Amino acid sequence: MVPSPSTSAPAETCGPVLPGSVCAVKLRCVFLLKCVSRRVCVCVCPVSYVERGRQHRWRCAQVTFTCPTEASCQRWVAGIRELLAANASRPRRLLVYINPYGGKKQGKRIYEQKVAPLFARAGVSTHVIVTEYANHARDHLRTEAELKQFDGVVCVGGDGMFSEIIHGLIWRTQVDGSVDPGCPDETLSPCSLRVGIIPAGSTDCICFATVGTNDPVTSALHIIVGDSQAMDVCSIHHNNTFLRYSVSLLGYGFYGDVLTDSERKRWMGPARYDLSGLKMFLTHHYYEGTVSYLPARGILGTPRDGARCRSGCVVCQHNGQLLSEKAERYETENDGEWRTIRGKFLAINAASMSCACPRSPKGLSPAAHLADGTTDLILVRKCSRFNFLRHLLRHTSKDDQFDLTFVEVHRVRRFRFTPRHCQSDSDLELDLRENNKGQIFSQICTDHPACGCAPAYSSWNCDGEILTHTAIDVRVHCQLIKLFARGIEELESGLCVTVT
Ligand SMILES: CCCCCCCCCCCCC/C=C/[C@@H](O)[C@H](COP(=O)(O)O)NC(=O)CCCCCCCCCCCCCCC
Numbered sequence: 247m248v249p250s251p252s253t254s255a256p257a258e259t260c261g262p263v264l265p266g267s268v269c270a271v272k273l274r275c276v277f278l279l280k281c282v283s284r285r286v287c288v289c290v291c292p293v294s295y296v297e298r299g300r301q302h303r304w305r306c307a308q309v310t311f312t313c314p315t316e317a318s319c320q321r322w323v324a325g326i327r328e329l330l331a332a333n334a335s336r337p338r339r340l341l342v343y344i345n346p347y348g349g350k351k352q353g354k355r356i357y358e359q360k361v362a363p364l365f366a367r368a369g370v371s372t373h374v375i376v377t378e379y380a381n382h383a384r385d386h387l388r389t390e391a392e393l394k395q396f397d398g399v400v401c402v403g404g405d406g407m408f409s410e411i412i413h414g415l416i417w418r419t420q421v422d423g424s425v426d427p428g429c430p431d432e433t434l435s436p437c438s439l440r441v442g443i444i445p446a447g448s449t450d451c452i453c454f455a456t457v458g459t460n461d462p463v464t465s466a467l468h469i470i471v472g473d474s475q476a477m478d479v480c481s482i483h484h485n486n487t488f489l490r491y492s493v494s495l496l497g498y499g500f501y502g503d504v505l506t507d508s509e510r511k512r513w514m515g516p517a518r519y520d521l522s523g524l525k526m527f528l529t530h531h532y533y534e535g536t537v538s539y540l541p542a543r544g545i546l547g548t549p550r551d552g553a554r555c556r557s558g559c560v561v562c563q564h565n566g567q568l569l570s571e572k573a574e575r576y577e578t579e580n581d582g583e584w585r586t587i588r589g590k591f592l593a594i595n596a597a598s599m600s601c602a603c604p605r606s607p608k609g610l611s612p613a614a615h616l617a618d619g620t621t622d623l624i625l626v627r628k629c630s631r632f633n634f635l636r637h638l639l640r641h642t643s644k645d646d647q648f649d650l651t652f653v654e655v656h657r658v659r660r661f662r663f664t665p666r667h668c669q670s671d672s673d674l675e676l677d678l679r680e681n682n683k684g685q686i687f688s689q690i691c692t693d694h695p696a697c698g699c700a701p702a703y704s705s706w707n708c709d710g711e712i713l714t715h716t717a718i719d720v721r722v723h724c725q726l727i728k729l730f731a732r733g734i735e736e737l738e739s740g741l742c743v744t745v746t
């Protein structure tokens with residue numbers, strides 16, 4: 247039994263030393279440390295626990311018990327330690343990668359000041375690597391890291407750093423399990439190690455969309471209590487050659503251009519995205535191409551059903567189960583019917599999760615799910631600047647950003663994109679027949695950017711990294727990875743909530 251100041255105290259305890267305000271707050275006992283002092287016949291024993299704060303923030307609080315004898319205190323300590331040791335989901339040893347270069351370059355300070363003391367208090371040991379160059383963490387995980395020694399990996403950085411970690415982990419898991427990670431039709435093996443994110447980047451949307459806040463202490467506590475949240479991963483190929491994985495936003499057009507432009511302004515820190523966003527909004531480029539997709543069938547949920555993926559999401563559980571049964575029956579996703587859309591687009595976005603972040607608290611696709619085996623394909627067709635602004639503004643309000651004639655959204659298992667300049671001769675001929683003469687001239691212009699009109703192609707923003715190819719093939723792998731998170735909790739600011 248765990249001593250708790252709000253339940254009836256065992257005969258030998260003298261009750262809590264701390265005043266009554268703490269008594270009402272009884273949450274999962276998170277850490278237990280030691281008997282700190284011994285006075286005459288009174289032994290004091292502080293117990294740390296998680297307290298919920300506002301806006302999904304968690305804080306570490308302490309309650310102190312006193313016992314009349316050292317023996318009874320030790321029994322309490324041993325009892326609680328035993329309980330904690332029996333909890334297999336709590337990590338004991340973690341491999342930590344810190345990106346000292348991301349966001350406001352505060353990763354190292356954030357870890358040392360806010361996270362390391364909590365890990366130490368909870369008895370979690372760590373092996374810390376401060377990265378020295380881009381892809382250091384990815385390559386270390388792929389080839390060198392002794393993963394058997396660890397119960398999880400912690401990423402201190404932004405979405406780009408998280409992307410490095412999952413690239414290393416997924417690759418390593420496939421190679422260790424003799425699965426070909428490069429093959430687009432391969433069923434990938436799920437990674438057994440969970441990943442914790444300590445937000446220290448510029449957008450940190452993966453942390454925000456899985457925890458509900460970008461707060462290092464909250465993330466550290468989710469890691470310590472051993473939370474687990476499955477997450478879908480998209481694999482991206484070009485001509486059957488593997489390019490990258492994506493878990494949040496895969497965006498062509500507007501978000502690709504914003505990212506490309508913002509990289510040149512990295513010295514500005516996170517504000518670079520706003521400046522590049524404004525610039526690209528004014529530039530107003532559109533891109534021509536063909537999108538083909540395989541709609542997700544027979545699953546729960548649609549992109550406009552108003553549902554929200556929350557802690558313990560039943561849609562994710564149901565669809566995850568369904569898709570794993572399908573895989574067991576050797577059914578391939580190729581059975582379905584592909585649909586094709588040809589056009590001019592300001593943006594083509596695939597959101598595998600809501601992509602909620604402080605800039606857009608409901609995200610690019612508010613009803614997208616973290617672990618349902620699908621991605622929401624959002625097509626924003628060429629429209630006026632005014633209309634595009636209306637669409638963008640709706641990311642920050644309660645209004646539906648898809649309820650506009652030039653926007654469509656589809657929940658898909660797979661999709662392909664081919665920019666117009668890569669289309670086959672027959673496709674181009676079809677286009678020529680469909681279009682009028684004026685548009686033929688505009689095609690000539692887009693093929694010759696020197697004439698000053700819009701460029702023929704953009705690039706893909708893949709979780710904040712630029713992709714080198716424009717023609718891509720994307721497939722969702724249901725629940726391929728797990729995070730030290732529990733999804734966003736429905737409870738809003740319950741200051742005193744009992745979990746156990
Ligand atoms: C007019 C206001 C419009 C606000 C629209 C906000 C939409 C924001 C959606 C953000 C989705 C983010 C998806 C996450 C992507 C990240 O993986 C990725 C990498 O993260 P990392 O830096 O932590 O490594 N981040 C990004 O690609 C950054 C995307 C940020 C886009 C900001 C766009 C701002 C647009 C401003 C338009 C201003 C028009 C003003 C007209 C008067």
Ligand SMILES: Nc1ncnc2c1ncn2[C@@H]1O[C@H](COP(=O)(O)OP(=O)(O)O)[C@@H](O)[C@H]1O
Nearest residue numbers: 348349377378379380403404405406407447448
């Ligand atoms: N030590 C390092 N020096 C330079 N770049 C690094 C280093 N470690 C990681 N990176 C790279 O930094 C980029 C940005 O990292 P990220 O943590 O996402 O920050 P931000 O959110 O500011 O983009 C990623 O592409 C990552 O691969």
Ligand SMILES: [Ca+2]
Nearest residue numbers: 598615616620
């Ligand atoms: Ca999903």
